[in-house]
Amino acid sequence: MSVGKVSQTNNGKVIHKEQNTIYIDEQNNIVTKKLGPRPGTENMVNLVPEWFEAYKIFQTMNPYVVKVKNLISSNSFTMEYIPNLGTVDQWLQGR
DSSP states (O other), X not given: OOOOEEEEOSXXXXXXXXXXXEEEETTTTEEEEEOOBOTXXXXXXXXXXXXXXXXXXXXXXXXXXXXXXXXXXXXXXXXXXXXXXXXXXXXXXXO
């Protein structure tokens, strides 16, 4: 599985993977993820405040998930930076 197209910035990296763009600010240990349309469609992901509130509860009960910090818009959010870059698909392939 490919990590995607990676470019370096002054503060970290920008990764373009499939329809998504991931901004990694290594200096501030924060990641901003912007979701694009679902693959094969023009349907945009719509992250509603209710999703964010439910995820905040979920992440307090499960210390093994990435902590989402802020919902920026209906298709972007910030989360904690974890140095070992990978996707859920990559980690589950070995199971």
